[in-house]
Amino acid sequence: MPKNPIRKIWSEGAGVINGWLSIGNPFSAEIMASCGYDSITVDMQHGAIGYESMLVMLQAIRASGVAPMVRVPWLEPGAIMKVLDGGAWGVICPMVNSRADAERLVSYVRYPPHGNRSFGPTRANFAIGADYATVADDEVLCFAMIETAQAMSNLEEIVRTPGLDGVYVGPADLTLGLTGRRYRTGFDREEPEMLHAIQHIKTVAHAAGIRMGLHNGSADYAAKALTWGCDLVTVSNDVRLLTQAAQQSVADVRRL
Amino acid sequence: MPKNPIRKIWSEGAGVINGWLSIGNPFSAEIMASCGYDSITVDMQHGAIGYESMLVMLQAIRASGVAPMVRVPWLEPGAIMKVLDGGAWGVICPMVNSRADAERLVSYVRYPPHGNRSFGPTRANFAIGADYATVADDEVLCFAMIETAQAMSNLEEIVRTPGLDGVYVGPADLTLGLTGRRYRTGFDREEPEMLHAIQHIKTVAHAAGIRMGLHNGSADYAAKALTWGCDLVTVSNDVRLLTQAAQQSVADVRRL
Amino acid sequence: MPKNPIRKIWSEGAGVINGWLSIGNPFSAEIMASCGYDSITVDMQHGAIGYESMLVMLQAIRASGVAPMVRVPWLEPGAIMKVLDGGAWGVICPMVNSRADAERLVSYVRYPPHGNRSFGPTRANFAIGADYATVADDEVLCFAMIETAQAMSNLEEIVRTPGLDGVYVGPADLTLGLTGRRYRTGFDREEPEMLHAIQHIKTVAHAAGIRMGLHNGSADYAAKALTWGCDLVTVSNDVRLLTQAAQQSVADVRRL
Amino acid sequence: MPKNPIRKIWSEGAGVINGWLSIGNPFSAEIMASCGYDSITVDMQHGAIGYESMLVMLQAIRASGVAPMVRVPWLEPGAIMKVLDGGAWGVICPMVNSRADAERLVSYVRYPPHGNRSFGPTRANFAIGADYATVADDEVLCFAMIETAQAMSNLEEIVRTPGLDGVYVGPADLTLGLTGRRYRTGFDREEPEMLHAIQHIKTVAHAAGIRMGLHNGSADYAAKALTWGCDLVTVSNDVRLLTQAAQQSVADVRRL
Amino acid sequence: MPKNPIRKIWSEGAGVINGWLSIGNPFSAEIMASCGYDSITVDMQHGAIGYESMLVMLQAIRASGVAPMVRVPWLEPGAIMKVLDGGAWGVICPMVNSRADAERLVSYVRYPPHGNRSFGPTRANFAIGADYATVADDEVLCFAMIETAQAMSNLEEIVRTPGLDGVYVGPADLTLGLTGRRYRTGFDREEPEMLHAIQHIKTVAHAAGIRMGLHNGSADYAAKALTWGCDLVTVSNDVRLLTQAAQQSVADVRRL
Amino acid sequence: MPKNPIRKIWSEGAGVINGWLSIGNPFSAEIMASCGYDSITVDMQHGAIGYESMLVMLQAIRASGVAPMVRVPWLEPGAIMKVLDGGAWGVICPMVNSRADAERLVSYVRYPPHGNRSFGPTRANFAIGADYATVADDEVLCFAMIETAQAMSNLEEIVRTPGLDGVYVGPADLTLGLTGRRYRTGFDREEPEMLHAIQHIKTVAHAAGIRMGLHNGSADYAAKALTWGCDLVTVSNDVRLLTQAAQQSVADVRRL
Numbered sequence A, B, C, D, E, F: 001m002p003k004n005p006i007r008k009i010w011s012e013g014a015g016v017i018n019g020w021l022s023i024g025n026p027f028s029a030e031i032m033a034s035c036g037y038d039s040i041t042v043d044m045q046h047g048a049i050g051y052e053s054m055l056v057m058l059q060a061i062r063a064s065g066v067a068p069m070v071r072v073p074w075l076e077p078g079a080i081m082k083v084l085d086g087g088a089w090g091v092i093c094p095m096v097n098s099r100a101d102a103e104r105l106v107s108y109v110r111y112p113p114h115g116n117r118s119f120g121p122t123r124a125n126f127a128i129g130a131d132y133a134t135v136a137d138d139e140v141l142c143f144a145m146i147e148t149a150q151a152m153s154n155l156e157e158i159v160r161t162p163g164l165d166g167v168y169v170g171p172a173d174l175t176l177g178l179t180g181r182r183y184r185t186g187f188d189r190e191e192p193e194m195l196h197a198i199q200h201i202k203t204v205a206h207a208a209g210i211r212m213g214l215h216n217g218s219a220d221y222a223a224k225a226l227t228w229g230c231d232l233v234t235v236s237n238d239v240r241l242l243t244q245a246a247q248q249s250v251a252d253v254r255r256l
């Protein structure tokens, strides 16, 4: 019976270290999958990645045993179900702002009678196993992103949505949503109100018995988030890692 | 009249800092082209890159103004001419081992009467300019790789091949070729005999009035090579930069 | 005036034998189009197929004269119209659960005043003909999938939606929807209640003067469905055909 | 601070001449971007273009300095935001039929507090600049297509939607929508009622202080539209240009 | 028994009007195949086209019934045989400069005992027919390009190579080869020595009982070439047609 | 230390059952890799597969643990080395007709001092392991195809080429080469002279201490070949399996 590697790590009491892919290429995906992450998320929302690229990326990740997840572009049934049929072990859905949103999300991820996911796990049958249908509802992860003022208002209701496994916090959007343009855009917030918001989400999620993940731009911040009790931390992404490393490399050679 | 940016840098007395692409993707190419390199080489030999990827990578690099070159898979006329018609500002050809090899290489890169390049610069007419045909033979760069024992023996003859602009040293192959399996594989050689070989190539190339480039795996070594008088230094590549950055990132979060 | 080959077969009183593509590749599509099917459906819902693959698959099928249809991922106007502009002779839409759903579907498939399809049949003008605009509303086929308990409840209303050409039954989803997890997942149902449901859909569709198609996993079941009066039967798909043939081939050589 | 080239042309009092891409290829895009247009629109609605092609087309256009826009398939947040993250300087959205539609459109294009665009301009940070986030809301263009009878009824309300930069008229759909099948399909309308409708849209848009663009099938009509005061005129598209030129070329050689 | 459409036209005493593809896209190929050409050549030498694009272009052309040929990058057996296995009805090989070159070319195009073509017509079996193997050697066309001074010297020997169907003249290369840089580059030569060379090739080819094709940049020149007795005339190409039409279109709207 | 799975099977005294891919798609590759074969060969010679497709196919196969090999288009150093850098566990080279051919082949596959393979195993470092360089020469398989009359004449010399691991027999070409057009084309020969030739190759190969593989079109013939002592048998291919299964499926439903 195939098991979701992320659930396994949690069952051992550890936090999950997640990589993030924004370049639409199977070789960079294969490289990232070799670098020690516990899970890898293919970002179809803000990444430069369409369906065709996402699919070969999932194929390229498979051999590593690292659990692939996909952040979908939006709360749309067609896109979400295609990602799962393609063999993702989890879905991260942006901009889940209400209990109704969260219920729709779950309904797209679970088969009847728990939801309305349509049956046809074409690649999942190969990538995960021929018995995929029997384990999918128990093993596939369903994350709702909390990243707007509206989501914060509805947080208690959202986290109690049956079938939801966790919330995932997007600090860039959450900051824009809660504070407008008062602060710089981006991750790794240090403003007290943002720190408070993030901690609050974690507390509310845990109280409801679900997981909490956080998007981070640096190892330092991700490590700190693990100490806070975050269950899954994303550490930077391929674009940022490559850009910073290349810029540093050029600066070094020019300076030396 | 379009000018090769690499020749311009040399005409100003500076060394060229070259980036290296082994991932076959236009977005990672566009990212790398933004990171401060003077030139970028698309590696069709050892990179995971075929013709179709190479072409969109050249397109993605174009806006940066960074000069694109291509390392071709082998000394083959079809492949070399396609790369130039695709808009590369230079060709780096592996395993040029004799004067005859070098003459064949030049003949593929230059139009008659200087060579036998076939006429049809389909994308170069757009990427470089409608007057490409009038400047190509003067501006396009032709590099022969010196990376075998045989090439070392024939070095004096190779560097004097009319129409050759430079030699490019591949330290991994050169080490294998000169020393067999005595040392580790890879770049950034520190063995005295390898240092001597590299310096020798530079001296012989310069004596013949042509340029010398060196492939390096680190900024430190590339910086050192510039102080030796190398005219073009490659600093790592996208695969290595991404791998090291991602591994470091995961290690940091696990350690912190 | 171009004619939809599927309508022609029906007008001759025969049933349509439909192939099904879940591999996103134009060569496998071209192969399947040569194998004797009357129509071929590119499955963008559960198939590992995005827009870019779908398009080249339609191109590869064209020469065969076999009518291409597309199952879209969901009841979404953008996706449905793109498929038709790409030259599909018909659309199969999943999860049409109510009269309102069916009306929206028709509105996406028909031009004003019959619907709200936006005008711009860019490839259809080439694949089907320059007079596509004048025949599209009469010739293009519009199928609503009946595959949930809700759809069964609303069946009488759905089948009477003006502009709908037929219903298409997805037995895997219908079984999940009607019976939960009581039975195995998949096609070729033999449970009396499922047989009854399928027959019921056929009867209701025919009473409303529209067509009824059935998804099948084997030639045996498809042949039986034709005897029931189904107007279009899908017989297996490329993934299943290839998997079974390859597994059998390996088993044979190991056994022999 | 990066500036939208289209706004710059308008600020100089000129009309914008827009090219249109329906072939999903970066080389034809690069060619079109070299031909003198002020802006180029990648048509993801009726063009044979998916996300993956659109992205490389934006990359291929970038070097020209011509402003890229994208017509999206439909009023969908996921698709619209992906296009902007991909580096488009503007979005043209089909079938905006009501004030509510227009408000949703704006909300997908603007960051909070002006809208609900999610933050993550992955390629825009490279294509437009690292300070993209600070200029996006001021510089990115948001066009609503007016092309149905319903949109005409709601025109006054639509054009006054805060954050909307302009309306774009699709004459083929507008003719179908206003007159059914009375006239031929297509652009370059000469019927008095259609001419009146187009002029009316322009007048109402200008009265609200926003721009008006018109889709045209010929240079003659586009030139006429400029004299009417249209702010942006599309002149034919790649498919039509290529088809007409090739047909003419063959006819010439057969006749000569 | 499948017949090469080009041979059929010749058997009727007419000249063949050939289209030329330099954009690597199946939709532009499908468009061009609809425009009235007798044959279409996919240019893998100077076109921006690799193997993967070539293949889908052949698929997209198939439905038109227009005969597809491919110009290969160079006289290389691997590339030539792949093109034929892919379903091309003919091969045009650049830079055939000697009898030995021509014999190698024929040997790559014909099966034993006439040549050394390796057996495996994977797509040709579908595109042309299951009996492809029985007709290939009689029907597939083999063209050698005459475009260098050396080829002119060896012309009498080349045209008499058994199994060669025709010569194809590349005027841009031939001019460079015969006259160096004395004249502008390109097609449609008017210099007396070039006109003489072209006529000479035609005369020698016809005397040997083989065909003569000419690459042209305009309908005027192609029409003239037909009156000279050329058997196949290429008329411009997709890049040139699109560029000229788009530039003209923009110029018209700016002037009007 | 990574081990070639094919060598492991042989070391256990068993024959290797090889699958064959002619469709250029990673999903069909992933499917085939799940069907029980010991190894899978991506056919870049006669398959409809270019470099870009081959690469994603190797990635898709990786997770299965089935050993991937590649048949290259021809005896060309650039192509052969790219395939190995891409992570293939073996190379099958067509048309090796002499000892000199075989020596060139080995030189392209082995690093100095055993050959001239250029160093840069970019993807092999990930697919096979970071210590790839230390095992490549011992583990990578090098097969020469014996499929011409000339190869048969030179067989004794070919099989004794140092560094060659095996010969692979292509019965279609071998039959053409030995008997011209006397017999049908294709595999699974039953003519006594062909049976004798195949047995002879096996005997000579084994006498030289190397392996012998045979290409077969059916499980029956492959099973028989195993009983003859063939070390590796290919059983049909994806195109043939899919075509036969689909044709049979349609025939069944029409007959039933």
Ligand SMILES: [Mg+2]
Pocket: A094, A147, A170, A172, A173, D118, D119
């Ligand atoms: Mg977000």
Ligand SMILES: [Mg+2]
Pocket: B094, B147, B170, B172, B173, F118, F119
């Ligand atoms: Mg090297």
Ligand SMILES: [Mg+2]
Pocket: A118, A119, C094, C147, C170, C172, C173
């Ligand atoms: Mg279903």
Ligand SMILES: [Mg+2]
Pocket: C118, C119, D094, D147, D170, D172, D173
């Ligand atoms: Mg419209």
Ligand SMILES: [Mg+2]
Pocket: B118, B119, E094, E147, E170, E172, E173
């Ligand atoms: Mg030429």
Ligand SMILES: [Mg+2]
Pocket: E118, E119, F094, F147, F170, F172, F173
């Ligand atoms: Mg063979």
